[in-house]
Amino acid sequence: MISFQSVAKVYPDGTAAVQDLSLDIPTGRITVFVGPSGCGKTTSLRMINRMIEPTAGTIEIDGRDTRSIDAPTLRRGIGYVIQNAGLFPHRTVEDNIATVPVLQGKNRREARTAARELLERVGLPVEMGRRYPNQLSGGQQQRVGVARALAADPPVMLMDEPFSAVDPVVREQLQTEFLRLQDELGKTIVFVTHDIDEAVKLGDRIAVFAVGGRLAQFSSPADLLRRPADDFVADFIGRDRGYRALSFSLAGSLPLTDEPMLRLGDPVPSATGPEDRWLLVVDPDGRPRGWLDREETPTGRASATSDLRLGGSLAAPGQSLRTALDAALSSPSGRGVAVDADGIVVGSITIPDVVEAIRAADRTGLDQPVGAASSAPDMKKVPS
Numbered sequence: 001m002i003s004f005q006s007v008a009k010v011y012p013d014g015t016a017a018v019q020d021l022s023l024d025i026p027t028g029r030i031t032v033f034v035g036p037s038g039c040g041k042t043t044s045l046r047m048i049n050r051m052i053e054p055t056a057g058t059i060e061i062d063g064r065d066t067r068s069i070d071a072p073t074l075r076r077g078i079g080y081v082i083q084n085a086g087l088f089p090h091r092t093v094e095d096n097i098a099t100v101p102v103l104q105g106k107n108r109r110e111a112r113t114a115a116r117e118l119l120e121r122v123g124l125p126v127e128m129g130r131r132y133p134n135q136l137s138g139g140q141q142q143r144v145g146v147a148r149a150l151a152a153d154p155p156v157m158l159m160d161e162p163f164s165a166v167d168p169v170v171r172e173q174l175q176t177e178f179l180r181l182q183d184e185l186g187k188t189i190v191f192v193t194h195d196i197d198e199a200v201k202l203g204d205r206i207a208v209f210a211v212g213g214r215l216a217q218f219s220s221p222a223d224l225l226r227r228p229a230d231d232f233v234a235d236f237i238g239r240d241r242g243y244r245a246l247s248f249s250l251a252g253s254l255p256l257t258d259e260p261m262l263r264l265g266d267p268v269p270s271a272t273g274p275e276d277r278w279l280l281v282v283d284p285d286g287r288p289r290g291w292l293d294r295e296e297t298p299t300g301r302a303s304a305t306s307d308l309r310l311g312g313s314l315a316a317p318g319q320s321l322r323t324a325l326d327a328a329l330s331s332p333s334g335r336g337v338a339v340d341a342d343g344i345v346v347g348s349i350t351i352p353d354v355v356e357a358i359r360a361a362d363r364t365g366l367d368q369p370v371g372a373a374s375s376a377p378d379m380k381k382v383p384s
């Protein structure tokens with residue numbers, strides 16, 4: 001654990017960058033510092049590896065005051081990744097990654113072999129190791145930056161806006177791969193960003209800083225979205241926070257309604273009333289193919305794929321209320337199609353049921369740690 005205890009930083013010109021900061025950063029998780037420009041995120045981050053010395057308070061790593069460890073030793077256990085990767089331009093990618101291990105006394109050949117393995121780990125082809133940084137795209141350079149920080153296998157990683165300099169599509173890919181990597185590595189990561197969406201996607205815990213280095217809130221992403229501590233935090237999180245918070249509530253207890261189905265190619269039965277205008281058509285295995293509009297399809301005619309309206313998104317086991325709501329909203333019938341792990345239809349989801357589940361989640365606080373969704377129970381099927 002990294003523990004900030006009443007930490008402050010006043011720069012020599014009198015700027016109070018951080019004020020009385022106390023927080024505990026859990027081991028093996030991603031903690032994000034987020035906030036508007038100039039609110040002390042980078043200053044706080046750099047105080048961890050003593051690139052900046054606090055003017056008051058104490059920072060401990062696993063119970064040891066960082067002032068009691070000499071700075072080079074401290075930094076050996078702390079990887080550091082910055083925006084634009086900060087690679088050495090005159091060294092090959094491989095040698096960039098091998099820099100710290102070689103400085104630590106590892107022989108060059110071993111360090112290069114390890115560098116090639118790390119390249120693969122961050123999703124780059126080994127051959128890229130022979131290139132120079134300016135022969136890589138921005139996203140590739142960022143991956144090399146991450147590989148270089150991992151080379152000494154430090155338990156702690158500090159990452160300062162590492163993905164900000166790349167376009168949104170590459171950024172999204174880097175974030176997803178970063179989460180996958182962290183699943184394998186379980187490092188203690190402190191990640192600085194000014195982008196609340198990035199914070200919510202990556203953080204196990206989020207520290208929201210306000211201008212003047214005040215810690216406005218420190219909580220899980222779900223709590224942050226549901227219960228912002230004050231107007232500043234609510235404003236910073238922005239719109240749609242209620243909808244985004246649904247991502248953190250599992251659809252586990254959502255009731256499923258039995259959905260009448262028609263096999264592709266079977267004759268269309270006549271409708272008994274306006275309520276069964278839409279009929280769900282499935283393939284021979286029971287996988288959804290689309291919705292048939294009986295107002296537009298003559299009775300008795302065999303259904304064909306061309307008659308079908310695509311059904312919007314699907315809700316699968318272990319997914320969130322946001323997915324379930326989207327499945328219902330995006331379906332032409334207003335009923336979201338729920339499928340099992342094999343993609344076979346198990347029933348449908350109605351908007352009122354999702355709304356009821358949202359209310360229940362609000363009452364009981366169904367916050368789930370990031371990554372819990374995959375181990376979540378299946379949706380419970382209840383007969384209509």
Ligand SMILES: Nc1ncnc2c1ncn2[C@@H]1O[C@H](COP(=O)(O)OP(=O)(O)OP(=O)(O)O)[C@@H](O)[C@H]1O
Pocket residue numbers: 011012013015016017035036037038039040041042043044194
């Ligand atoms: N060396 C310095 N001397 C004086 N003031 C500084 C120094 N470094 C940073 N500051 C000031 O301290 C405050 C916090 O800066 P910091 O870089 O920690 O903020 P930040 O939240 O990381 O900002 P950004 O998102 O823009 O990078 C700012 O007002 C900044 O101008």
